[in-house]
Amino acid sequence: MANPVTKPLNIIFAGTPEFAAKHLAALLQSEHNIVAVYCPPDKPAGRGKKLTACATKLLALEHQIPIEQPVNFKSEQEQQKLAAYQADVMVxxxxxxxxxxxxxxxPRLGCINVHGSILPKWRGAAPIQRALEAGDTKTGVTIMQMDKGLDTGDIILTAHCDITMTDTSASLYEKLAELGPTALLETLALMATGNYSRQPQDNSKATHAAKLDKAEAELDWHLPAENLALKVRAYIPWPVAQFTFTENNKQHKIRVWQASAIALNHQQTAGTIISADKHGIIVATLNGALRLEIIQLPGKKALAVADILNGKAHWFAPDLAINGQKPNLEGSQ
Known part of the structure:
Protein backbone atom coordinates (compact mmCIF):
# COMPACT_ATOMS: atom_id res chain seq x y z
CA MET A 1 0.00 0.00 0.00
CA ALA A 2 1.36 3.41 -0.99
CA ASN A 3 2.30 5.94 1.66
CA PRO A 4 -0.13 8.86 2.01
CA VAL A 5 0.80 11.74 -0.27
CA THR A 6 2.11 14.74 1.67
CA LYS A 7 1.49 17.09 -1.23
CA PRO A 8 0.03 16.26 -4.66
CA LEU A 9 2.61 16.55 -7.42
CA ASN A 10 2.18 18.22 -10.79
CA ILE A 11 3.14 15.53 -13.29
CA ILE A 12 4.00 15.40 -16.97
CA PHE A 13 3.36 11.87 -18.22
CA ALA A 14 5.17 10.46 -21.26
CA GLY A 15 4.26 7.06 -22.72
CA THR A 16 2.89 5.23 -25.72
CA PRO A 17 1.38 1.68 -25.58
CA GLU A 18 -1.30 0.08 -23.41
CA PHE A 19 1.36 -0.70 -20.78
CA ALA A 20 1.94 3.05 -20.38
CA ALA A 21 -1.79 3.84 -20.47
CA LYS A 22 -2.36 1.58 -17.45
CA HIS A 23 0.15 3.64 -15.48
CA LEU A 24 -1.52 6.87 -16.62
CA ALA A 25 -4.91 5.48 -15.55
CA ALA A 26 -3.55 4.84 -12.05
CA LEU A 27 -2.20 8.38 -11.85
CA LEU A 28 -5.55 9.80 -12.94
CA GLN A 29 -7.18 8.04 -10.00
CA SER A 30 -4.57 9.37 -7.56
CA GLU A 31 -4.28 12.71 -5.76
CA HIS A 32 -1.65 13.93 -8.22
CA ASN A 33 -2.27 16.40 -11.05
CA ILE A 34 -1.49 15.40 -14.64
CA VAL A 35 -0.63 18.71 -16.32
CA ALA A 36 0.28 17.27 -19.75
CA VAL A 37 0.67 13.98 -21.60
CA TYR A 38 3.49 13.45 -24.09
CA CYS A 39 3.32 10.72 -26.73
CA PRO A 40 4.77 10.17 -30.22
CA PRO A 41 3.07 11.57 -33.33
CA ASP A 42 0.16 9.48 -34.64
CA LYS A 43 1.26 6.66 -36.95
CA PRO A 44 -0.37 5.01 -39.99
CA ALA A 45 -2.00 1.69 -39.08
CA GLY A 46 -4.17 -0.96 -40.70
CA ARG A 47 -4.79 -1.65 -44.37
CA GLY A 48 -5.92 1.91 -45.01
CA LYS A 49 -2.81 3.33 -43.30
CA LYS A 50 -5.04 5.71 -41.37
CA LEU A 51 -3.27 7.88 -38.80
CA THR A 52 -3.94 6.25 -35.44
CA ALA A 53 -3.45 7.56 -31.92
CA CYS A 54 -1.64 5.45 -29.31
CA ALA A 55 -3.35 4.11 -26.19
CA THR A 56 -1.90 6.85 -23.99
CA LYS A 57 -3.20 9.64 -26.22
CA LEU A 58 -6.68 8.12 -26.34
CA LEU A 59 -6.83 8.06 -22.53
CA ALA A 60 -5.57 11.65 -22.33
CA LEU A 61 -8.24 12.77 -24.80
CA GLU A 62 -10.90 11.04 -22.72
CA HIS A 63 -9.80 13.02 -19.68
CA GLN A 64 -9.23 16.29 -21.57
CA ILE A 65 -5.57 16.53 -20.63
CA PRO A 66 -3.25 18.71 -22.77
CA ILE A 67 -1.39 16.51 -25.27
CA GLU A 68 2.02 17.14 -26.80
CA GLN A 69 3.45 15.02 -29.63
CA PRO A 70 6.94 16.29 -30.53
CA VAL A 71 9.07 14.36 -33.01
CA ASN A 72 11.96 14.90 -30.60
CA PHE A 73 13.15 17.40 -28.01
CA LYS A 74 16.08 18.84 -29.92
CA SER A 75 14.57 22.26 -30.53
CA GLU A 76 14.74 24.94 -27.88
CA GLN A 77 11.06 25.65 -28.57
CA GLU A 78 10.01 22.12 -27.53
CA GLN A 79 12.19 22.33 -24.43
CA GLN A 80 10.67 25.66 -23.43
CA LYS A 81 7.14 24.33 -24.04
CA LEU A 82 7.77 21.48 -21.62
CA ALA A 83 9.29 23.83 -19.06
CA ALA A 84 6.19 26.04 -19.24
CA TYR A 85 4.11 23.29 -17.62
CA GLN A 86 6.18 23.81 -14.43
CA ALA A 87 5.95 20.13 -13.49
CA ASP A 88 7.32 18.72 -10.28
CA VAL A 89 8.26 15.48 -12.02
CA MET A 90 8.04 13.81 -15.44
CA VAL A 91 6.96 10.15 -15.41
CA PRO A 107 11.08 19.28 -13.76
CA ARG A 108 11.77 20.15 -10.12
CA LEU A 109 12.35 16.49 -9.20
CA GLY A 110 13.66 15.46 -12.60
CA CYS A 111 12.34 12.53 -14.66
CA ILE A 112 11.58 9.03 -13.44
CA ASN A 113 11.09 5.88 -15.51
CA VAL A 114 9.16 2.64 -14.99
CA HIS A 115 11.31 -0.15 -16.43
CA GLY A 116 10.18 -3.77 -16.85
CA SER A 117 13.09 -5.53 -15.12
CA ILE A 118 15.07 -5.57 -11.90
CA LEU A 119 17.86 -3.21 -12.86
CA PRO A 120 20.72 -3.32 -13.61
CA LYS A 121 19.66 -6.58 -15.27
CA TRP A 122 18.09 -6.20 -18.73
CA ARG A 123 18.63 -2.57 -19.54
CA GLY A 124 17.24 -1.74 -22.95
CA ALA A 125 14.26 -2.16 -25.26
CA ALA A 126 13.06 -5.74 -24.63
CA PRO A 127 13.53 -6.63 -20.94
CA ILE A 128 10.45 -8.86 -20.68
CA GLN A 129 11.35 -10.97 -23.72
CA ARG A 130 15.03 -11.27 -22.85
CA ALA A 131 14.27 -12.35 -19.28
CA LEU A 132 12.07 -15.16 -20.57
CA GLU A 133 14.52 -16.15 -23.29
CA ALA A 134 17.31 -16.41 -20.70
CA GLY A 135 15.24 -18.67 -18.45
CA ASP A 136 15.04 -16.18 -15.56
CA THR A 137 12.72 -17.21 -12.73
CA LYS A 138 12.12 -13.70 -11.38
CA THR A 139 11.61 -10.24 -12.80
CA GLY A 140 9.71 -7.09 -11.83
CA VAL A 141 9.72 -3.35 -12.30
CA THR A 142 12.26 -0.73 -11.32
CA ILE A 143 11.43 2.92 -10.77
CA MET A 144 14.57 4.90 -11.47
CA GLN A 145 15.72 8.48 -11.66
CA MET A 146 16.54 9.01 -15.31
CA ASP A 147 19.96 10.17 -16.45
CA LYS A 148 21.53 10.51 -19.90
CA GLY A 149 22.48 6.81 -20.05
CA LEU A 150 20.27 3.92 -21.22
CA ASP A 151 18.44 2.75 -18.08
CA THR A 152 21.46 3.60 -15.95
CA GLY A 153 19.86 5.98 -13.45
CA ASP A 154 19.67 5.62 -9.66
CA ILE A 155 17.06 3.17 -8.36
CA ILE A 156 14.29 4.61 -6.18
CA LEU A 157 12.09 1.52 -5.79
CA THR A 158 11.80 -2.05 -7.10
CA ALA A 159 8.91 -4.53 -7.10
CA HIS A 160 9.38 -8.23 -7.84
CA CYS A 161 7.34 -11.03 -9.36
CA ASP A 162 7.93 -14.66 -10.29
CA ILE A 163 8.21 -15.96 -13.84
CA THR A 164 6.29 -19.24 -14.06
CA MET A 165 6.98 -22.15 -16.41
CA THR A 166 3.91 -21.22 -18.45
CA ASP A 167 4.50 -17.47 -18.74
CA THR A 168 4.89 -15.91 -22.17
CA SER A 169 5.90 -12.34 -22.88
CA ALA A 170 2.18 -11.57 -23.22
CA SER A 171 1.27 -12.92 -19.77
CA LEU A 172 4.36 -11.41 -18.12
CA TYR A 173 3.54 -8.07 -19.73
CA GLU A 174 0.13 -8.21 -18.01
CA LYS A 175 1.71 -9.06 -14.64
CA LEU A 176 4.08 -6.10 -14.86
CA ALA A 177 1.29 -3.82 -16.07
CA GLU A 178 -0.43 -4.55 -12.74
CA LEU A 179 2.74 -4.35 -10.64
CA GLY A 180 4.11 -1.16 -12.20
CA PRO A 181 1.33 1.34 -11.37
CA THR A 182 1.37 0.37 -7.69
CA ALA A 183 5.16 0.74 -7.54
CA LEU A 184 4.89 4.10 -9.33
CA LEU A 185 2.36 5.47 -6.84
CA GLU A 186 4.55 4.31 -3.93
CA THR A 187 7.51 6.07 -5.50
CA LEU A 188 5.62 9.32 -6.03
CA ALA A 189 4.39 9.24 -2.43
CA LEU A 190 8.01 9.02 -1.31
CA MET A 191 9.08 11.80 -3.64
CA ALA A 192 6.26 14.05 -2.44
CA THR A 193 7.74 13.95 1.08
CA GLY A 194 11.08 15.18 -0.22
CA ASN A 195 12.75 12.51 1.91
CA TYR A 196 13.64 9.46 -0.16
CA SER A 197 16.78 7.55 -1.04
CA ARG A 198 18.29 6.66 -4.41
CA GLN A 199 20.54 3.66 -4.93
CA PRO A 200 23.19 3.82 -7.69
CA GLN A 201 23.19 0.80 -10.00
CA ASP A 202 26.03 -1.71 -9.97
CA ASN A 203 27.19 -1.40 -13.58
CA SER A 204 29.27 -4.59 -13.29
CA LYS A 205 26.02 -6.59 -13.05
CA ALA A 206 24.30 -4.93 -16.03
CA THR A 207 22.94 -6.95 -18.95
CA HIS A 208 21.50 -5.59 -22.18
CA ALA A 209 18.01 -6.40 -23.48
CA ALA A 210 18.49 -5.82 -27.20
CA LYS A 211 15.51 -4.90 -29.35
CA LEU A 212 13.80 -7.93 -30.88
CA ASP A 213 14.51 -8.69 -34.52
CA LYS A 214 12.16 -10.66 -36.80
CA ALA A 215 15.09 -12.82 -37.90
CA GLU A 216 15.34 -14.21 -34.36
CA ALA A 217 11.93 -15.84 -34.74
CA GLU A 218 13.33 -18.58 -37.04
CA LEU A 219 13.98 -21.58 -34.81
CA ASP A 220 17.49 -23.01 -35.07
CA TRP A 221 17.19 -26.74 -34.39
CA HIS A 222 20.92 -26.87 -33.68
CA LEU A 223 20.22 -25.29 -30.29
CA PRO A 224 19.22 -27.31 -27.19
CA ALA A 225 15.49 -28.01 -26.81
CA GLU A 226 15.33 -26.00 -23.55
CA ASN A 227 16.58 -22.90 -25.36
CA LEU A 228 14.03 -23.30 -28.15
CA ALA A 229 11.14 -23.75 -25.72
CA LEU A 230 12.17 -20.53 -23.97
CA LYS A 231 12.29 -18.68 -27.29
CA VAL A 232 8.77 -19.85 -28.14
CA ARG A 233 7.47 -18.36 -24.89
CA ALA A 234 9.56 -15.18 -25.22
CA TYR A 235 8.37 -14.37 -28.75
CA ILE A 236 4.63 -14.38 -27.96
CA PRO A 237 2.88 -12.17 -29.06
CA TRP A 238 5.65 -10.90 -31.40
CA PRO A 239 7.45 -11.90 -33.56
CA VAL A 240 6.25 -15.49 -32.79
CA ALA A 241 8.72 -18.35 -33.19
CA GLN A 242 8.55 -20.11 -36.55
CA PHE A 243 10.21 -22.63 -38.80
CA THR A 244 10.28 -23.12 -42.55
CA PHE A 245 8.80 -26.21 -44.15
CA THR A 246 9.50 -26.91 -47.83
CA GLU A 247 7.07 -28.87 -50.01
CA ASN A 248 7.57 -29.20 -53.78
CA ASN A 249 10.12 -26.36 -53.69
CA LYS A 250 7.58 -24.09 -52.00
CA GLN A 251 8.43 -22.71 -48.58
CA HIS A 252 5.84 -22.45 -45.82
CA LYS A 253 6.42 -20.42 -42.65
CA ILE A 254 4.86 -22.25 -39.71
CA ARG A 255 4.45 -20.37 -36.45
CA VAL A 256 4.83 -22.06 -33.07
CA TRP A 257 2.54 -20.86 -30.27
CA GLN A 258 3.17 -23.58 -27.70
CA ALA A 259 5.99 -26.07 -27.32
CA SER A 260 7.87 -27.92 -24.60
CA ALA A 261 11.33 -29.40 -24.26
CA ILE A 262 11.72 -33.16 -23.87
CA ALA A 263 14.75 -34.87 -22.38
CA LEU A 264 15.09 -37.47 -25.11
CA ASN A 265 18.16 -39.38 -26.23
CA HIS A 266 18.14 -39.77 -30.00
CA GLN A 267 20.48 -40.28 -32.94
CA GLN A 268 18.54 -38.05 -35.35
CA THR A 269 19.97 -35.02 -37.13
CA ALA A 270 18.80 -31.73 -35.62
CA GLY A 271 15.60 -30.61 -37.35
CA THR A 272 14.34 -34.13 -38.09
CA ILE A 273 10.81 -35.14 -37.07
CA ILE A 274 10.98 -38.04 -34.62
CA SER A 275 7.24 -38.60 -34.25
CA ALA A 276 3.87 -36.91 -34.69
CA ASP A 277 0.62 -37.74 -32.90
CA LYS A 278 -2.25 -35.98 -31.13
CA HIS A 279 0.07 -35.00 -28.28
CA GLY A 280 2.48 -33.11 -30.51
CA ILE A 281 5.13 -33.13 -33.22
CA ILE A 282 8.49 -34.08 -31.75
CA VAL A 283 11.50 -32.54 -33.50
CA ALA A 284 15.10 -33.50 -32.82
CA THR A 285 17.34 -30.73 -31.53
CA LEU A 286 21.01 -30.50 -30.61
CA ASN A 287 20.18 -31.72 -27.11
CA GLY A 288 16.84 -33.42 -26.52
CA ALA A 289 13.75 -32.70 -28.58
CA LEU A 290 11.10 -30.02 -28.92
CA ARG A 291 7.45 -31.05 -28.82
CA LEU A 292 5.32 -28.69 -30.92
CA GLU A 293 1.85 -28.49 -29.37
CA ILE A 294 0.07 -25.50 -30.94
CA ILE A 295 1.14 -24.29 -34.39
CA GLN A 296 -0.19 -22.05 -37.14
CA LEU A 297 -0.05 -22.85 -40.84
CA PRO A 298 0.22 -19.97 -43.35
CA GLY A 299 -3.07 -18.12 -43.71
CA LYS A 300 -4.74 -20.20 -41.00
CA LYS A 301 -5.47 -19.74 -37.31
CA ALA A 302 -3.37 -21.37 -34.60
CA LEU A 303 -4.53 -24.91 -33.77
CA ALA A 304 -3.58 -27.82 -31.57
CA VAL A 305 -1.34 -30.27 -33.41
CA ALA A 306 -4.05 -32.96 -33.22
CA ASP A 307 -6.23 -30.78 -35.48
CA ILE A 308 -3.36 -29.91 -37.82
CA LEU A 309 -2.50 -33.57 -38.38
CA ASN A 310 -6.04 -34.32 -39.55
CA GLY A 311 -5.30 -32.49 -42.80
CA LYS A 312 -1.52 -32.19 -43.01
CA ALA A 313 -0.12 -35.36 -41.47
CA HIS A 314 2.10 -35.91 -44.55
CA TRP A 315 3.94 -32.66 -43.76
CA PHE A 316 5.07 -34.03 -40.41
CA ALA A 317 5.84 -37.67 -41.11
CA PRO A 318 8.65 -39.23 -39.02
CA ASP A 319 12.17 -38.86 -40.46
CA LEU A 320 11.25 -35.79 -42.52
CA ALA A 321 13.69 -32.93 -42.09
CA ILE A 322 12.46 -29.45 -41.22
CA ASN A 323 14.49 -26.66 -42.73
CA GLY A 324 15.95 -25.00 -39.68
CA GLN A 325 18.78 -22.80 -40.84
CA LYS A 326 20.58 -20.56 -38.43
CA PRO A 327 18.92 -17.12 -38.57
CA ASN A 328 20.73 -14.24 -40.17
CA LEU A 329 20.90 -11.56 -37.50
CA GLU A 330 22.85 -8.97 -39.47
CA GLY A 331 21.47 -5.56 -38.78
CA SER A 332 19.84 -6.61 -35.46
CA GLN A 333 19.81 -4.02 -32.72
Whole structure:
Protein backbone atom coordinates (compact mmCIF):
# COMPACT_ATOMS: atom_id res chain seq x y z
CA MET A 1 0.00 0.00 0.00
CA ALA A 2 1.36 3.41 -0.99
CA ASN A 3 2.30 5.94 1.66
CA PRO A 4 -0.13 8.86 2.01
CA VAL A 5 0.80 11.74 -0.27
CA THR A 6 2.11 14.74 1.67
CA LYS A 7 1.49 17.09 -1.23
CA PRO A 8 0.03 16.26 -4.66
CA LEU A 9 2.61 16.55 -7.42
CA ASN A 10 2.18 18.22 -10.79
CA ILE A 11 3.14 15.53 -13.29
CA ILE A 12 4.00 15.40 -16.97
CA PHE A 13 3.36 11.87 -18.22
CA ALA A 14 5.17 10.46 -21.26
CA GLY A 15 4.26 7.06 -22.72
CA THR A 16 2.89 5.23 -25.72
CA PRO A 17 1.38 1.68 -25.58
CA GLU A 18 -1.30 0.08 -23.41
CA PHE A 19 1.36 -0.70 -20.78
CA ALA A 20 1.94 3.05 -20.38
CA ALA A 21 -1.79 3.84 -20.47
CA LYS A 22 -2.36 1.58 -17.45
CA HIS A 23 0.15 3.64 -15.48
CA LEU A 24 -1.52 6.87 -16.62
CA ALA A 25 -4.91 5.48 -15.55
CA ALA A 26 -3.55 4.84 -12.05
CA LEU A 27 -2.20 8.38 -11.85
CA LEU A 28 -5.55 9.80 -12.94
CA GLN A 29 -7.18 8.04 -10.00
CA SER A 30 -4.57 9.37 -7.56
CA GLU A 31 -4.28 12.71 -5.76
CA HIS A 32 -1.65 13.93 -8.22
CA ASN A 33 -2.27 16.40 -11.05
CA ILE A 34 -1.49 15.40 -14.64
CA VAL A 35 -0.63 18.71 -16.32
CA ALA A 36 0.28 17.27 -19.75
CA VAL A 37 0.67 13.98 -21.60
CA TYR A 38 3.49 13.45 -24.09
CA CYS A 39 3.32 10.72 -26.73
CA PRO A 40 4.77 10.17 -30.22
CA PRO A 41 3.07 11.57 -33.33
CA ASP A 42 0.16 9.48 -34.64
CA LYS A 43 1.26 6.66 -36.95
CA PRO A 44 -0.37 5.01 -39.99
CA ALA A 45 -2.00 1.69 -39.08
CA GLY A 46 -4.17 -0.96 -40.70
CA ARG A 47 -4.79 -1.65 -44.37
CA GLY A 48 -5.92 1.91 -45.01
CA LYS A 49 -2.81 3.33 -43.30
CA LYS A 50 -5.04 5.71 -41.37
CA LEU A 51 -3.27 7.88 -38.80
CA THR A 52 -3.94 6.25 -35.44
CA ALA A 53 -3.45 7.56 -31.92
CA CYS A 54 -1.64 5.45 -29.31
CA ALA A 55 -3.35 4.11 -26.19
CA THR A 56 -1.90 6.85 -23.99
CA LYS A 57 -3.20 9.64 -26.22
CA LEU A 58 -6.68 8.12 -26.34
CA LEU A 59 -6.83 8.06 -22.53
CA ALA A 60 -5.57 11.65 -22.33
CA LEU A 61 -8.24 12.77 -24.80
CA GLU A 62 -10.90 11.04 -22.72
CA HIS A 63 -9.80 13.02 -19.68
CA GLN A 64 -9.23 16.29 -21.57
CA ILE A 65 -5.57 16.53 -20.63
CA PRO A 66 -3.25 18.71 -22.77
CA ILE A 67 -1.39 16.51 -25.27
CA GLU A 68 2.02 17.14 -26.80
CA GLN A 69 3.45 15.02 -29.63
CA PRO A 70 6.94 16.29 -30.53
CA VAL A 71 9.07 14.36 -33.01
CA ASN A 72 11.96 14.90 -30.60
CA PHE A 73 13.15 17.40 -28.01
CA LYS A 74 16.08 18.84 -29.92
CA SER A 75 14.57 22.26 -30.53
CA GLU A 76 14.74 24.94 -27.88
CA GLN A 77 11.06 25.65 -28.57
CA GLU A 78 10.01 22.12 -27.53
CA GLN A 79 12.19 22.33 -24.43
CA GLN A 80 10.67 25.66 -23.43
CA LYS A 81 7.14 24.33 -24.04
CA LEU A 82 7.77 21.48 -21.62
CA ALA A 83 9.29 23.83 -19.06
CA ALA A 84 6.19 26.04 -19.24
CA TYR A 85 4.11 23.29 -17.62
CA GLN A 86 6.18 23.81 -14.43
CA ALA A 87 5.95 20.13 -13.49
CA ASP A 88 7.32 18.72 -10.28
CA VAL A 89 8.26 15.48 -12.02
CA MET A 90 8.04 13.81 -15.44
CA VAL A 91 6.96 10.15 -15.41
CA UNK A 92 8.19 8.16 -18.42
CA UNK A 93 6.74 4.72 -19.26
CA UNK A 94 7.54 3.01 -22.59
CA UNK A 95 7.73 6.36 -24.37
CA UNK A 96 10.11 5.45 -27.18
CA UNK A 97 11.91 8.79 -27.42
CA UNK A 98 15.29 9.62 -25.90
CA UNK A 99 15.20 12.58 -23.54
CA UNK A 100 18.12 15.04 -23.84
CA UNK A 101 19.77 16.32 -20.69
CA UNK A 102 17.94 19.69 -20.67
CA UNK A 103 14.62 17.79 -20.44
CA UNK A 104 15.88 15.44 -17.71
CA UNK A 105 16.67 18.39 -15.46
CA UNK A 106 13.68 20.62 -16.25
CA PRO A 107 11.08 19.28 -13.76
CA ARG A 108 11.77 20.15 -10.12
CA LEU A 109 12.35 16.49 -9.20
CA GLY A 110 13.66 15.46 -12.60
CA CYS A 111 12.34 12.53 -14.66
CA ILE A 112 11.58 9.03 -13.44
CA ASN A 113 11.09 5.88 -15.51
CA VAL A 114 9.16 2.64 -14.99
CA HIS A 115 11.31 -0.15 -16.43
CA GLY A 116 10.18 -3.77 -16.85
CA SER A 117 13.09 -5.53 -15.12
CA ILE A 118 15.07 -5.57 -11.90
CA LEU A 119 17.86 -3.21 -12.86
CA PRO A 120 20.72 -3.32 -13.61
CA LYS A 121 19.66 -6.58 -15.27
CA TRP A 122 18.09 -6.20 -18.73
CA ARG A 123 18.63 -2.57 -19.54
CA GLY A 124 17.24 -1.74 -22.95
CA ALA A 125 14.26 -2.16 -25.26
CA ALA A 126 13.06 -5.74 -24.63
CA PRO A 127 13.53 -6.63 -20.94
CA ILE A 128 10.45 -8.86 -20.68
CA GLN A 129 11.35 -10.97 -23.72
CA ARG A 130 15.03 -11.27 -22.85
CA ALA A 131 14.27 -12.35 -19.28
CA LEU A 132 12.07 -15.16 -20.57
CA GLU A 133 14.52 -16.15 -23.29
CA ALA A 134 17.31 -16.41 -20.70
CA GLY A 135 15.24 -18.67 -18.45
CA ASP A 136 15.04 -16.18 -15.56
CA THR A 137 12.72 -17.21 -12.73
CA LYS A 138 12.12 -13.70 -11.38
CA THR A 139 11.61 -10.24 -12.80
CA GLY A 140 9.71 -7.09 -11.83
CA VAL A 141 9.72 -3.35 -12.30
CA THR A 142 12.26 -0.73 -11.32
CA ILE A 143 11.43 2.92 -10.77
CA MET A 144 14.57 4.90 -11.47
CA GLN A 145 15.72 8.48 -11.66
CA MET A 146 16.54 9.01 -15.31
CA ASP A 147 19.96 10.17 -16.45
CA LYS A 148 21.53 10.51 -19.90
CA GLY A 149 22.48 6.81 -20.05
CA LEU A 150 20.27 3.92 -21.22
CA ASP A 151 18.44 2.75 -18.08
CA THR A 152 21.46 3.60 -15.95
CA GLY A 153 19.86 5.98 -13.45
CA ASP A 154 19.67 5.62 -9.66
CA ILE A 155 17.06 3.17 -8.36
CA ILE A 156 14.29 4.61 -6.18
CA LEU A 157 12.09 1.52 -5.79
CA THR A 158 11.80 -2.05 -7.10
CA ALA A 159 8.91 -4.53 -7.10
CA HIS A 160 9.38 -8.23 -7.84
CA CYS A 161 7.34 -11.03 -9.36
CA ASP A 162 7.93 -14.66 -10.29
CA ILE A 163 8.21 -15.96 -13.84
CA THR A 164 6.29 -19.24 -14.06
CA MET A 165 6.98 -22.15 -16.41
CA THR A 166 3.91 -21.22 -18.45
CA ASP A 167 4.50 -17.47 -18.74
CA THR A 168 4.89 -15.91 -22.17
CA SER A 169 5.90 -12.34 -22.88
CA ALA A 170 2.18 -11.57 -23.22
CA SER A 171 1.27 -12.92 -19.77
CA LEU A 172 4.36 -11.41 -18.12
CA TYR A 173 3.54 -8.07 -19.73
CA GLU A 174 0.13 -8.21 -18.01
CA LYS A 175 1.71 -9.06 -14.64
CA LEU A 176 4.08 -6.10 -14.86
CA ALA A 177 1.29 -3.82 -16.07
CA GLU A 178 -0.43 -4.55 -12.74
CA LEU A 179 2.74 -4.35 -10.64
CA GLY A 180 4.11 -1.16 -12.20
CA PRO A 181 1.33 1.34 -11.37
CA THR A 182 1.37 0.37 -7.69
CA ALA A 183 5.16 0.74 -7.54
CA LEU A 184 4.89 4.10 -9.33
CA LEU A 185 2.36 5.47 -6.84
CA GLU A 186 4.55 4.31 -3.93
CA THR A 187 7.51 6.07 -5.50
CA LEU A 188 5.62 9.32 -6.03
CA ALA A 189 4.39 9.24 -2.43
CA LEU A 190 8.01 9.02 -1.31
CA MET A 191 9.08 11.80 -3.64
CA ALA A 192 6.26 14.05 -2.44
CA THR A 193 7.74 13.95 1.08
CA GLY A 194 11.08 15.18 -0.22
CA ASN A 195 12.75 12.51 1.91
CA TYR A 196 13.64 9.46 -0.16
CA SER A 197 16.78 7.55 -1.04
CA ARG A 198 18.29 6.66 -4.41
CA GLN A 199 20.54 3.66 -4.93
CA PRO A 200 23.19 3.82 -7.69
CA GLN A 201 23.19 0.80 -10.00
CA ASP A 202 26.03 -1.71 -9.97
CA ASN A 203 27.19 -1.40 -13.58
CA SER A 204 29.27 -4.59 -13.29
CA LYS A 205 26.02 -6.59 -13.05
CA ALA A 206 24.30 -4.93 -16.03
CA THR A 207 22.94 -6.95 -18.95
CA HIS A 208 21.50 -5.59 -22.18
CA ALA A 209 18.01 -6.40 -23.48
CA ALA A 210 18.49 -5.82 -27.20
CA LYS A 211 15.51 -4.90 -29.35
CA LEU A 212 13.80 -7.93 -30.88
CA ASP A 213 14.51 -8.69 -34.52
CA LYS A 214 12.16 -10.66 -36.80
CA ALA A 215 15.09 -12.82 -37.90
CA GLU A 216 15.34 -14.21 -34.36
CA ALA A 217 11.93 -15.84 -34.74
CA GLU A 218 13.33 -18.58 -37.04
CA LEU A 219 13.98 -21.58 -34.81
CA ASP A 220 17.49 -23.01 -35.07
CA TRP A 221 17.19 -26.74 -34.39
CA HIS A 222 20.92 -26.87 -33.68
CA LEU A 223 20.22 -25.29 -30.29
CA PRO A 224 19.22 -27.31 -27.19
CA ALA A 225 15.49 -28.01 -26.81
CA GLU A 226 15.33 -26.00 -23.55
CA ASN A 227 16.58 -22.90 -25.36
CA LEU A 228 14.03 -23.30 -28.15
CA ALA A 229 11.14 -23.75 -25.72
CA LEU A 230 12.17 -20.53 -23.97
CA LYS A 231 12.29 -18.68 -27.29
CA VAL A 232 8.77 -19.85 -28.14
CA ARG A 233 7.47 -18.36 -24.89
CA ALA A 234 9.56 -15.18 -25.22
CA TYR A 235 8.37 -14.37 -28.75
CA ILE A 236 4.63 -14.38 -27.96
CA PRO A 237 2.88 -12.17 -29.06
CA TRP A 238 5.65 -10.90 -31.40
CA PRO A 239 7.45 -11.90 -33.56
CA VAL A 240 6.25 -15.49 -32.79
CA ALA A 241 8.72 -18.35 -33.19
CA GLN A 242 8.55 -20.11 -36.55
CA PHE A 243 10.21 -22.63 -38.80
CA THR A 244 10.28 -23.12 -42.55
CA PHE A 245 8.80 -26.21 -44.15
CA THR A 246 9.50 -26.91 -47.83
CA GLU A 247 7.07 -28.87 -50.01
CA ASN A 248 7.57 -29.20 -53.78
CA ASN A 249 10.12 -26.36 -53.69
CA LYS A 250 7.58 -24.09 -52.00
CA GLN A 251 8.43 -22.71 -48.58
CA HIS A 252 5.84 -22.45 -45.82
CA LYS A 253 6.42 -20.42 -42.65
CA ILE A 254 4.86 -22.25 -39.71
CA ARG A 255 4.45 -20.37 -36.45
CA VAL A 256 4.83 -22.06 -33.07
CA TRP A 257 2.54 -20.86 -30.27
CA GLN A 258 3.17 -23.58 -27.70
CA ALA A 259 5.99 -26.07 -27.32
CA SER A 260 7.87 -27.92 -24.60
CA ALA A 261 11.33 -29.40 -24.26
CA ILE A 262 11.72 -33.16 -23.87
CA ALA A 263 14.75 -34.87 -22.38
CA LEU A 264 15.09 -37.47 -25.11
CA ASN A 265 18.16 -39.38 -26.23
CA HIS A 266 18.14 -39.77 -30.00
CA GLN A 267 20.48 -40.28 -32.94
CA GLN A 268 18.54 -38.05 -35.35
CA THR A 269 19.97 -35.02 -37.13
CA ALA A 270 18.80 -31.73 -35.62
CA GLY A 271 15.60 -30.61 -37.35
CA THR A 272 14.34 -34.13 -38.09
CA ILE A 273 10.81 -35.14 -37.07
CA ILE A 274 10.98 -38.04 -34.62
CA SER A 275 7.24 -38.60 -34.25
CA ALA A 276 3.87 -36.91 -34.69
CA ASP A 277 0.62 -37.74 -32.90
CA LYS A 278 -2.25 -35.98 -31.13
CA HIS A 279 0.07 -35.00 -28.28
CA GLY A 280 2.48 -33.11 -30.51
CA ILE A 281 5.13 -33.13 -33.22
CA ILE A 282 8.49 -34.08 -31.75
CA VAL A 283 11.50 -32.54 -33.50
CA ALA A 284 15.10 -33.50 -32.82
CA THR A 285 17.34 -30.73 -31.53
CA LEU A 286 21.01 -30.50 -30.61
CA ASN A 287 20.18 -31.72 -27.11
CA GLY A 288 16.84 -33.42 -26.52
CA ALA A 289 13.75 -32.70 -28.58
CA LEU A 290 11.10 -30.02 -28.92
CA ARG A 291 7.45 -31.05 -28.82
CA LEU A 292 5.32 -28.69 -30.92
CA GLU A 293 1.85 -28.49 -29.37
CA ILE A 294 0.07 -25.50 -30.94
CA ILE A 295 1.14 -24.29 -34.39
CA GLN A 296 -0.19 -22.05 -37.14
CA LEU A 297 -0.05 -22.85 -40.84
CA PRO A 298 0.22 -19.97 -43.35
CA GLY A 299 -3.07 -18.12 -43.71
CA LYS A 300 -4.74 -20.20 -41.00
CA LYS A 301 -5.47 -19.74 -37.31
CA ALA A 302 -3.37 -21.37 -34.60
CA LEU A 303 -4.53 -24.91 -33.77
CA ALA A 304 -3.58 -27.82 -31.57
CA VAL A 305 -1.34 -30.27 -33.41
CA ALA A 306 -4.05 -32.96 -33.22
CA ASP A 307 -6.23 -30.78 -35.48
CA ILE A 308 -3.36 -29.91 -37.82
CA LEU A 309 -2.50 -33.57 -38.38
CA ASN A 310 -6.04 -34.32 -39.55
CA GLY A 311 -5.30 -32.49 -42.80
CA LYS A 312 -1.52 -32.19 -43.01
CA ALA A 313 -0.12 -35.36 -41.47
CA HIS A 314 2.10 -35.91 -44.55
CA TRP A 315 3.94 -32.66 -43.76
CA PHE A 316 5.07 -34.03 -40.41
CA ALA A 317 5.84 -37.67 -41.11
CA PRO A 318 8.65 -39.23 -39.02
CA ASP A 319 12.17 -38.86 -40.46
CA LEU A 320 11.25 -35.79 -42.52
CA ALA A 321 13.69 -32.93 -42.09
CA ILE A 322 12.46 -29.45 -41.22
CA ASN A 323 14.49 -26.66 -42.73
CA GLY A 324 15.95 -25.00 -39.68
CA GLN A 325 18.78 -22.80 -40.84
CA LYS A 326 20.58 -20.56 -38.43
CA PRO A 327 18.92 -17.12 -38.57
CA ASN A 328 20.73 -14.24 -40.17
CA LEU A 329 20.90 -11.56 -37.50
CA GLU A 330 22.85 -8.97 -39.47
CA GLY A 331 21.47 -5.56 -38.78
CA SER A 332 19.84 -6.61 -35.46
CA GLN A 333 19.81 -4.02 -32.72
Missing amino acids: VVAYGLLLPEPILTT
